[in-house]
Amino acid sequence: MPEGAEGRAVDVALPLRLGRLTYRHRGALVPGARVVVPLKEKEKIALLLGEASSPPPDLKEVLSLLDKAPIVPPRLLEFLLWVAEFHLAPEGEVLKYALPASLFRQPKKKKLAPFEGPLLEKPPGSFEATLFFAEDVEERATFLLRKVRETLSGGEGGVLFLVPDRELLNFYRERLKDLSPLVYTGDLTPKKREEAWFAVLKGERRLVLGTRLALFLPFPKLDLLVVEEEEHHGYKQEEGFRGHFRDLALMRAQTEGARLFLSSAGPAVKSFYLAKRGKYHLERANPKNVPFTLVDLRSQKGLLSRKLLNRLRKVLARSKRALLFLNRLGYAPVLMCEECGHLWVCPRCQIPLRLLKAEGKLRCRICPYELKASPLCPSCGGGAPKPLGTGTERLAEILKTFFPEARAGFYGKPGWQEADFIITTARIPRFVEIPGLSLVAVVLADQLFTQSSYLAAERAYQLLKRLSLLSVRYPEAEFLIQTYRPSHHVFKGLRWGYEAFYQEELLFRYQQRYPPFGRLAELILRPAPKILEEVEEFSENFLKEKGLDYAGPLVESPRGNPRLFYLLRASRSGFLQGALRELKEALLARFGGRVRFVADMSPE
DNA sequence: AGCACGCCGACT
DNA sequence: GTCGGCGTGCTC
Numbered sequence: 001m002p003e004g005a006e007g008r009a010v011d012v013a014l015p016l017r018l019g020r021l022t023y024r025h026r027g028a029l030v031p032g033a034r035v036v037v038p039l040k041e042k043e044k045i046a047l048l049l050g051e052a053s054s055p056p057p058d059l060k061e062v063l064s065l066l067d068k069a070p071i072v073p074p075r076l077l078e079f080l081l082w083v084a085e086f087h088l089a090p091e092g093e094v095l096k097y098a099l100p101a102s103l104f105r106q107p108k109k110k111k112l113a114p115f116e117g118p119l120l121e122k123p124p125g126s127f128e129a130t131l132f133f134a135e136d137v138e139e140r141a142t143f144l145l146r147k148v149r150e151t152l153s154g155g156e157g158g159v160l161f162l163v164p165d166r167e168l169l170n171f172y173r174e175r176l177k178d179l180s181p182l183v184y185t186g187d188l189t190p191k192k193r194e195e196a197w198f199a200v201l202k203g204e205r206r207l208v209l210g211t212r213l214a215l216f217l218p219f220p221k222l223d224l225l226v227v228e229e230e231e232h233h234g235y236k237q238e239e240g241f242r243g244h245f246r247d248l249a250l251m252r253a254q255t256e257g258a259r260l261f262l263s264s265a266g267p268a269v270k271s272f273y274l275a276k277r278g279k280y281h282l283e284r285a286n287p288k289n290v291p292f293t294l295v296d297l298r299s300q301k302g303l304l305s306r307k308l309l310n311r312l313r314k315v316l317a318r319s320k321r322a323l324l325f326l327n328r329l330g331y332a333p334v335l336m337c338e339e340c341g342h343l344w345v346c347p348r349c350q351i352p353l354r355l356l357k358a359e360g361k362l363r364c365r366i367c368p369y370e371l372k373a374s375p376l377c378p379s380c381g382g383g384a385p386k387p388l389g390t391g392t393e394r395l396a397e398i399l400k401t402f403f404p405e406a407r408a409g410f411y412g413k414p415g416w417q418e419a420d421f422i423i424t425t426a427r428i429p430r431f432v433e434i435p436g437l438s439l440v441a442v443v444l445a446d447q448l449f450t451q452s453s454y455l456a457a458e459r460a461y462q463l464l465k466r467l468s469l470l471s472v473r474y475p476e477a478e479f480l481i482q483t484y485r486p487s488h489h490v491f492k493g494l495r496w497g498y499e500a501f502y503q504e505e506l507l508f509r510y511q512q513r514y515p516p517f518g519r520l521a522e523l524i525l526r527p528a529p530k531i532l533e534e535v536e537e538f539s540e541n542f543l544k545e546k547g548l549d550y551a552g553p554l555v556e557s558p559r560g561n562p563r564l565f566y567l568l569r570a571s572r573s574g575f576l577q578g579a580l581r582e583l584k585e586a587l588l589a590r591f592g593g594r595v596r597f598v599a600d601m602s603p604e
Numbered sequence: 605a606g607c608a609c610g611c612c613g614a615c616t
Numbered sequence: 617g618t619c620g621g622c623g624t625g626c627t628c
Binding site: 014015018042044096101105 | 607
Binding site for chain 3: 011012014016018020021022023024037038039040042044052055056058059060528560561592593594596
């Protein structure tokens with residue numbers, strides 16, 4: 001609609017799980033500025049996106065234009081809209097996550113402060129991406145900090161340094177102290193987030209250290225974007241729109257014309273592949289291969305091999321300490337009746353309940369369901385429930401039988417710092433100090449390979465690598481791994497270097513058509529309970545007709561609210577995108593708002 | 605976000 | 617019987 005006495009039709013978005021809405025607007029067209037609009041008899045603050053492409057009739061009017069200049073610069077707005085489109089998410093959903101909530105709230109007493117501008121946005125620089133691969137975090141820090149300093153002193157644009165978690169944030173906060181970075185994380189108060197937003201927008205702060213949502217800050221110009229530990233799953237967002245911020249960072253760097261550094265201790269196979277294919281420059285520090293002892297459990301009985309028992313004996317004899325890694329909580333993952341074969345399962349999720357002996361409970365590992373452990377079988381009334389498999393709790397019990405004099409503790413639980421044997425799951429910090437550590441033992445590596453994600457091997461490699469590097473920090477420490485599959489390529493990687501692992505893993509990905517050779521998407525549908533069967537039939541028909549390769553649906557119904565999960569696979573990403581978009585529209589046409597549609601374009 | 609509608613547990 | 621809990625559907 002052209003501008004005239006009636007004004008023009010414009011699209012706006014509110015920070016809600018809601019797509020764009022269209023209004024009539026007589027004022028100036030300032031995309032990225034806030035406007036006040038009527039919504040259901042109330043006044044709301046929204047973000048002006050731009051002119052509407054196909055305006056419906058009977059529009060309400062924009063009440064006023066709030067800001068003189070955009071609070072979201074044009075390139076950032078373009079990026080945000082792309083993020084929404086890419087994830088098949090409503091614009092408002094992305095907005096809600098990206099911008100401080102306080103920017104859309106009417107202050108209680110005083111009048112709302114408009115942003116006066118001016119808009120400082122500068123022309124983009126030239127995009128360039130590098131994968132920097134160094135096992136040692138100190139080595140990465142040195143390299144990355146040099147890049148940060150060079151960029152800050154060499155240009156006028158901003159530097160954004162992303163970390164995946166709190167621990168690494170603290171590490172880099174310390175290293176960057178003299179450059180006094182703006183620290184931006186999800187747990188800042190809305191007011192603090194707003195202050196930070198404007199400080200960046202006005203060019204007052206050029207260096208930001210933050211977690212993933214800092215990726216949306218409004219730099220007038222961005223020169224350098226660092227994604228430290230790009231392989232870390234902390235970059236994967238699982239609520240709201242589902243996205244991978246490593247991949248989003250690539251897109252942001254492209255739209256901003258920034259230099260991107262993906263920094264890694266053991267790259268995601270996908271990242272290394274892209275680097276090998278020339279999409280990124282590759283900078284590889286000298287590999288650090290840590291010697292280790294591999295124990296073949298097939299020739300042993302029980303979980304504690306002779307070798308491990310010997311080493312533990314030695315640890316005790318020399319008054320040293322051991323870290324025992326077992327990635328399984330509780331006493332046993334499965335409880336079964338030996339008389340009738342009854343299996344204790346979660347009534348909601350239909351998966352075996354885990355036995356927590358000390359608490360006297362059985363608990364589901366997916367949902368919060370729990371059950372008091374009873375000595376009798378509910379099925380046959382017999383008294384022979386048998387725990388199958390070994391968790392950390394049972395490991396402590398077994399250790400006690402071999403070493404009655406030793407103190408065993410669980411990492412993070414009271415008393416662990418005095419323990420001779422420290423038992424831990426994967427949740428072990430990077431920078432943990434364990435004085436006197438002389439053995440790091442992985443009790444059962446196989447659990448790492450059997451996790452259902454296609455990334456299982458990659459994650460196993462990364463975790464074992466991290467443990468190996470932990471062990472070298474203690475000069476006398478030995479690194480020992482027990483497994484039933486000693487020929488697994490993860491061990492080749494640990495012995496000969498990442499590349500040895502990568503070669504074989506890439507072959508597996510190729511054969512199974514997993515990324516980087518195919519694209520996966522997870523589709524999550526949440527129909528109203530009544531129409532569950534109808535929706536299931538409709539979506540399956542659709543997927544079949546489209547010729548999509550899919551698995552599912554997996555149906556879960558926590559508290560009677562059904563969710564359908566499908567895993568889709570295709571060789572071309574455009575095909576998946578298009579099909580999902582069509583399905584979304586078809587579902588909307590058929591069922592209206594009674595089905596919620598969520599697409600995860602990078603499921604793990 | 606708010607506001608309205610709708611279906612299952614304790615009560616003046 | 618009803619009051620009201622939250623789950624969910626809608627907003628140009």
